[in-house]
Amino acid sequence: MVQMRSAAPPASDAPGALGGILDPDAELVERWQGGDESAFEALVHRHQRRVFGLVLRMLGNREEAEEVAQEAFLSLHRHGHRFRREARFSTFVYRVAVNAALNRRRSLGRRRQRLENLAERQAAGDHLPSAPRGPEDSAAGGQIQERVQEEIQRLSPALRAPLVLYDMEGLPYAEIAEALQLREGTVKSRIHRARQALRERLRDLIDSGAEG
Numbered sequence: 001m002v003q004m005r006s007a008a009p010p011a012s013d014a015p016g017a018l019g020g021i022l023d024p025d026a027e028l029v030e031r032w033q034g035g036d037e038s039a040f041e042a043l044v045h046r047h048q049r050r051v052f053g054l055v056l057r058m059l060g061n062r063e064e065a066e067e068v069a070q071e072a073f074l075s076l077h078r079h080g081h082r083f084r085r086e087a088r089f090s091t092f093v094y095r096v097a098v099n100a101a102l103n104r105r106r107s108l109g110r111r112r113q114r115l116e117n118l119a120e121r122q123a124a125g126d127h128l129p130s131a132p133r134g135p136e137d138s139a140a141g142g143q144i145q146e147r148v149q150e151e152i153q154r155l156s157p158a159l160r161a162p163l164v165l166y167d168m169e170g171l172p173y174a175e176i177a178e179a180l181q182l183r184e185g186t187v188k189s190r191i192h193r194a195r196q197a198l199r200e201r202l203r204d205l206i207d208s209g210a211e212g
Contacts (some may be wrong), residue, residue: 024086028040053169064104068097068104076096094179
């Protein structure tokens with residue numbers, strides 16, 4: 001989360017104030033929208049690690065995440081004029097990144113379906129090489145962590161996005177609602193449903209842990 005400045009002036013007088021909350025990016029955004037490209041580079045540097053972490057958790061593949069993060073910032077550069085400073089810039093960045101990740105997942109889903117159709121047409125006894133696991137799997141460290149990540153990937157995008165933003169990125173409900181353009185109550189409901197689905201799918205691990 002971005003940190004709020006201490007001893008801030010009143011919201012009505014503070015530059016970049018949004019409903020009493022200061023946007024730490026306000027000055028850079030103003031410079032960028034005024035034509036200062038170095039300000040955009042500074043914004044990318046400030047947010048690139050969290051954007052990459054978000055799309056990595058959304059996609060589960062490091063190479064795909066790197067490409068999508070770059071696409072998100074390119075899209076941000078092209079469409080940044082749409083940002084009207086009615087919310088934090090970081091919220092707008094998350095919205096762009098989530099949309100880019102969802103678009104990539106849809107593309108990957110179509111590609112995966114074509115591969116599955118191809119596999120079904122193979123004669124019995126033919127063995128196709130399995131798809132390589134992403135580098136993040138080997139670095140995740142442990143079977144349980146890998147299994148949890150796999151189950152997160154199996155959640156529908158509608159459930160996965162709010163869960164990742166809340167439990168892994170630490171965003172508050174209100175900011176997630178703004179980023180995903182949902183009602184706050186809907187965000188809470190989807191996070192609850194996502195957690196229930198994960199508990200059910202990981203019941204064998206939970207039970208084995210309780211027995212140990």
